[in-house]
Amino acid sequence: MGFQLFSMSKFSYHHPATIPQAQGLRINGSSLYLSLRKKKYQESCGCRRASKTVAFYGLTTPPYELDSLEPHMSRRTLEVHWGKHHRAYVDNLNKQLADSSLYGLTLEELVKVTYNNGNPLPEFNNAAQVWNHNFFWESMQPDGGHMPQDGLLQQIEKDFGSFLNFRENFVGAAMSLFGSGWVWLVLKREEKKLAVVRSSNAVNPLVRGDIPIIALDVWEHSYYLDTRNDRGKYVNTFMDHLVSWHTATARLARAEAFVNLGEPKIPVA
Amino acid sequence: MAICALVSRKAMRSVLRSGGTVTVGSGLNQIRTLQTFSLPDLQYDYGALEPAISGEIMKIHHQKHHQTYITNYNKSLEQLDEAIRKGDSAKVVGLQSAIKFNGGGHINHSIFWRNLAPTSEGGGEPPKGGLGWAIDTDIGSFESLIQKMSSEGAALQGSGWVWLALDKESKKVGVETTPNQDPLVTKGLHLVPLLGIDVWEHAYYLQYKNVRPDYLKNIWNVINWKYANDVYERETA
Numbered sequence: 310m311g312f313q314l315f316s317m318s319k320f321s322y323h324h325p326a327t328i329p330q331a332q333g334l335r336i337n338g339s340s341l342y343l344s345l346r347k348k349k350y351q352e353s354c355g356c357r358r359a360s361k362t363v364a365f366y367g368l369t370t371p372p373y374e375l376d377s378l379e380p381h382m383s384r385r386t387l388e389v390h391w392g393k394h395h396r397a398y399v400d401n402l403n404k405q406l407a408d409s410s411l412y413g414l415t416l417e418e419l420v421k422v423t424y425n426n427g428n429p430l431p432e433f434n435n436a437a438q439v440w441n442h443n444f445f446w447e448s449m450q451p452d453g454g455h456m457p458q459d460g461l462l463q464q465i466e467k468d469f470g471s472f473l474n475f476r477e478n479f480v481g482a483a484m485s486l487f488g489s490g491w492v493w494l495v496l497k498r499e500e501k502k503l504a505v506v507r508s509s510n511a512v513n514p515l516v517r518g519d520i521p522i523i524a525l526d527v528w529e530h531s532y533y534l535d536t537r538n539d540r541g542k543y544v545n546t547f548m549d550h551l552v553s554w555h556t557a558t559a560r561l562a563r564a565e566a567f568v569n570l571g572e573p574k575i576p577v578a
Numbered sequence: 579m580a581i582c583a584l585v586s587r588k589a590m591r592s593v594l595r596s597g598g599t600v601t602v603g604s605g606l607n608q609i610r611t612l613q614t615f616s617l618p619d620l621q622y623d624y625g626a627l628e629p630a631i632s633g634e635i636m637k638i639h640h641q642k643h644h645q646t647y648i649t650n651y652n653k654s655l656e657q658l659d660e661a662i663r664k665g666d667s668a669k670v671v672g673l674q675s676a677i678k679f680n681g682g683g684h685i686n687h688s689i690f691w692r693n694l695a696p697t698s699e700g701g702g703e704p705p706k707g708g709l710g711w712a713i714d715t716d717i718g719s720f721e722s723l724i725q726k727m728s729s730e731g732a733a734l735q736g737s738g739w740v741w742l743a744l745d746k747e748s749k750k751v752g753v754e755t756t757p758n759q760d761p762l763v764t765k766g767l768h769l770v771p772l773l774g775i776d777v778w779e780h781a782y783y784l785q786y787k788n789v790r791p792d793y794l795k796n797i798w799n800v801i802n803w804k805y806a807n808d809v810y811e812r813e814t815a
Contacts, residue, residue, distance in 0.1 A: 389787050389788065393787060393788045394788050397788060434735055487675070487679045487758050487759070488736055488737040488738075488757065488758035488759075488778075489736035489737045489779075490736070509736065510735050510736035511735065511736075528736070528779065529737070529778065529779035529780050529783060530779050530783060530787075530788065533779060533780060533783045533784065534783070534784070537638055537642065537784075538638060538642045538643055538646070538780060
């Protein structure tokens with residue numbers, strides 16, 4: 310019957326699959342083809358089974374061991390933050406999707422669709438938080454911090470004046486965010502420049518069409534076990550020891566495929 | 579500013595329990611006192627609400643979080659006062675969100691500490707009197723109120739509060755939620771908070787981690803219904 314592709318990579322964010330077989334990768338565009346073929350097969354052999362296809366997303370693992378960010382972010386924090394919070398968002402999202410017609414979307418597309426232009430559907434909160442946390446783990450690395458290099462540094466200096474200005478801006482945004490939310494370094498599509506933005510709860514820059522480069526979770530659960538109410542210590546630790554400028558560079562390089570940053574003499578990496 | 583130097587905020591604060599005053603304004607025609615605030619004491623020990631809420635949480639919640647709201651609220655009020663005096667409208671409006679957040683934090687937490695009591699001192703005892711009747715009439719039953727508040731608290735996205743509110747106009751009680759530190763009045767000027775439950779993560783994280791529903795199940799054991807009833811009877815008198 311048709312063809313089936315196997316791809317359950319641990320590191321793919323989005324692998325919607327059918328339940329109960331839970332196999333097969335649907336590539337955008339061919340999803341319609343596969344479902345039609347399945348229907349035709351069922352009709353032709355008279356073996357119509359009652360089956361419902363639903364989207365299903367997996368929990369991605371951080372690209373490092375849970376204790377490798379010590380002593381800056383404890384293993385315990387990662388065990389709870391990833392193992393409980395992030396996992397709960399994934400499980401709850403899948404539960405919600407079991408009853409919905411949202412199917413065949415990448416996680417990023419799901420976030421944008423469920424945001425619904427500011428009138429979010431019930432799935433938005435979980436979908437966005439799954440995406441945000443995927444992005445967050447990859448925004449950090451063991452032995453992170455230090456300074457960005459080359460093209461990324463040049464772009465930061467161009468758009469913020471200096472790296473220190475940017476850092477002050479970022480830390481200030483994190484400290485003045487009321488309640489739960491996220492702080493981002495984004496590449497703004499319209500203005501074609503880097504900027505620091507904040508968002509509340511689960512909202513992220515994708516819904517505004519911007520391209521995120523770095524994310525910092527400032528929900529209390531991100532730092533409470535390590536620094537209690539001291540958000541400042543957490544944010545500074547992130548900047549000094551955790552943020553992955555390598556990832557940021559790669560993301561900026563990819564972003565340049567979508568946003569023309571003008572002068573070609575800026576090397577990216 | 580000689581008068582400023584004579585009346586130092588610290589000296590005043592040690593005298594007045596509820597807060598302090600700062601004399602602001604220069605010249606003879608603009609002497610005005612600005613009321614600032616200080617951390618109210620709890621009426622029980624930090625560990626007295628265990629096992630529902632741990633002593634560690636209570637200590638940090640009171641001494642760090644609430645204190646920070648008060649400090650920043652006072653700061654914003656002083657800045658606001660100066661901006662008003664100078665007629666700096668942009669600054670006046672710009673300060674509103676900080677005042678709402680920090681002032682709200684102070685208001686809400688002051689109510690919250692009164693809403694809690696050790697079980698040995700009546701915490702968890704269902705309300706008798708006017709409030710008990712009102713709950714049965716307006717919500718159906720005490721159990722359904724608990725269930726409603728717990729489920730709304732658990733469903734609240736991010737940070738906020740869940741309230742048992744009295745509508746002063748209709749004299750009815752109901753359940754409301756507010757985001758972040760928004761005080762209950764932001765949902766209606768005639769709403770009076772009888773009970774507020776803090777569902778910010780800092781209120782339960784060290785003990786319950788991400789399992790907010792467990793916190794909301796256990797906190798009912800230390801809720802001070804007597805205080806809520808007193809407020810209810812006072813406001814409906």
